Amino acid sequence: MRIPVKLNVGDEIRIVAPSRSAGILSKEGFDQAKNRLEDLGFKVTFGKNILESDLQNSSSIEQRVQDIHEAFHDTNVKGILTVIGGFNSNELLPYLDYELIKNNPKVFCGYSDITAIGTAITTQSGFITYSGPHFSSFHMEKAQEYQTTFFKKCLMQSEAYSVESSPIWSDDAWYLDQENRHFEEANWKTYSEGSTKGPLYGGNLSTLNLLQGTPYMPAIKDCVLFIEDDELTIPETFARDLTSLLQVAGNIKALVVGRFQRVSKVTEEQLLFILDKHPMLKEIPVLYDVNFGHTQPIFTFPIGGEVEINSTNKTITFTKF
Known part of the structure; x- marks a missing residue:
């Protein structure tokens, strides 16, 4: 199993919404999560469709797939975080270009409903993905130190820990x-x-x-x-x-x-x-x-x-x- 290149200070992280859209977040929560990731030294960018929201607080399969493909294709993007979980990320699995993803391995992290898409990428594209904080998780204040410490250890270093x-x-x-x-x-x-x-x-x-x-x-x-x-x-x-x-x-x-x-x-x-x-x-x-x-x-x-x-x-x- 291949290991994606670890994240470094200064790297660009793209935020995508394979499940629920970012519209479910408060403006305060959105801004605070962005600021906290920037304080860790990352450049934070966003998929163009993450605010689209339908009857089930998500967006179309086409929009979600487009944002994921663009994140993996963009050579400036070194890591991908999901906005939040939800119920429907498995809808995307037949429509993802696993060859594109395989040829552009990079850190992909989220949990809950993101288990489906992360596991599919690992299975089909042959590299490790990560179960860990969403973008929205960085809005949390108390107990954030533990979460951030092990986020960094897993995604920003290579030594066993x-x-x-x-x-x-x-x-x-x-x-x-x-x-x-x-x-x-x-x-x-x-x-x-x-x-x-x-x-x-x-x-x-x-x-x-x-x-x-x-x-x-x-x-x-x-x-x-x-x-x-x-x-x-x-x-x-x-x-x-x-x-x-x-x-x-x-x-x-x-x-x-x-x-x-x-x-x-x-x-x-x-x-x-x-x-x-x-x-x-x-x-x-x-x-x-x-x-x-x-x-x-x-x-x-x-x-x-x-x-x-x-x-x-x-x-x-x-x-x-």
Whole structure:
């Protein structure tokens, strides 16, 4: 798997909207995200169609594909960030020019619904993409330091590094109220102990499962699987979606589960009940309540990269990213 050229201070980052459009953001949020990326030393430019918004707060397939193709084709652009997630990035998959993308590998980062398009690019074009902050994520103020630190480590350096747990986490709708936030103590948790290494795939579980049966689904047998889900899941749907993915894989080397939003009602009791259903998960390293997904803060990880997991010591080390 190829690694895109890492970002450097002074590089141009293009913002595209493969899912929901930027029109869903407040002007304050838009400006603050742009300013924060510029403060990191990047030049920030925007796809021409990111403000177009239809009945479902998105834009046409043609408009979204055009912006992605232009971002990959433009030699001045060194990295691509998505505006935000949503529901429909998988609509684009048959219409992307994967040869164009393959011949112009560059950093592509987003999470949630962006799991579909990032994974498809990795599968079809043969280079690592990244599950990490959206453009809109840089609007967040509190807990931004953790998010930015591991964004930079993953996308701006080449040396292997380890991620540690954030000491705090939040489930607040921070984009509605930046001041009155509630944080709780955080730590990663071990379901089953062990250590292993291997290729990494994953992201948003329900979105990744949309790729099953298509050419865009990666071969996840013997991989380290990172999965999370959002507020729309419930214990029963998470359980069946996880089962489906494990059946597709056959065998995996490790499982890492992102922290759930409280509204999902996937409590620790429910999650342990679900994990207990699968004998294979008692035989491999499994971590949960890890800092990625739809709670804050999150770290960035490489789709198609390589990772070492030690669930006994609760360490995650990225070795190819």
